[in-house]
Amino acid sequence: MAAAPRWRERLFALYFLSHIPVTLLIDLQPLLPAGIHPPALAELLQWYTAAFRDPLMLQPPEWFKAFIYCEAFLQLPFFPVAGYAFLKGGCKWIRTPAIIYSTHVATTLLPILAHILFHDFSKSEHSGPQTQRERLTLLSIYLPYLLVPLLILYTMLRNPHYNQADKRKRK
Template sequence: MFLRALEIIFFFYFLSHIPITLMVDLQPLLPEHLYPSKLKTLLHWYAAEFKDPMMMDPPVWFKSFVFCEALVQLPFFPIAAYAFMKGGCKWIRTPAIIYSVHVATTLIPILSHVLFNNFPLAPHPGPQTLQERLTLVSIYAPYLIIPVMILFTMLFSSTYNTTSLKGNASSKSKKQR
């Protein structure tokens, strides 16, 4: 029951990530003319409201993460959404582990940057106070927390972890024969 609840959370995480990536996250990477004015306005509102200058004037290292999101993660989102909607798909284990480790690894520098960088006040103001920094961290945090939850589920759930104590015992007894 608990595993099924996690799978549903993972399903909605991946399903929601598709439009977010296409409509918002890729804007700093792709030419501006590809996006309608309403989506550009949405990005400007987000960046101003949550003081996220990385989306308006991304550093090269941040662009590289967005590029990986476009090239590696985006094609994985519908596959993962399908697997977790269906539930118990053992074949998603290795790709989910790779995805989880990759995303968690990219979030560490992003969160560190948000917490410790001295952001300029112009042209795109970044967080200045602890409250502003923690607000921005709260926007990015689910993209660390959920992949870590996916990783632990893939590693420790008997449904996804194909090596079990019973399986190890039977293979040891075969070796002894």
């Protein structure tokens, strides 16, 4: 059976491996007490939230914090495992964990994207995107974290290499 195209496996490996420093250095900041991160990282987060008008990362609501906890305790340990599997290529054992991961992430991204698109930030205490252009710009930051997992899910479900049944001899 044909394996998944190597470009796709390399994309998945890059996605997972690049996610490790982003999670550790940026995404987990809202969960930790102020002053734990080096000033340069705190300033990077401040710049990002101002430049892209992302109130979710500056003062995350409790539902968003729950997603960050999931990222910290469920997804982060999976990133190096998945990065290895896709970098090596052809690892069929990654199928079920990748399906679980991609389904989980796609599910968490739907309320995030809906919040960005439909929340009335003019009534919020924290400045969020006000114009359609600002909403679409912020959406473009989050959208790859939906699209890549959907591509992973599609690959795991539809590619014959990952989708073939285990054919063991029965006695």
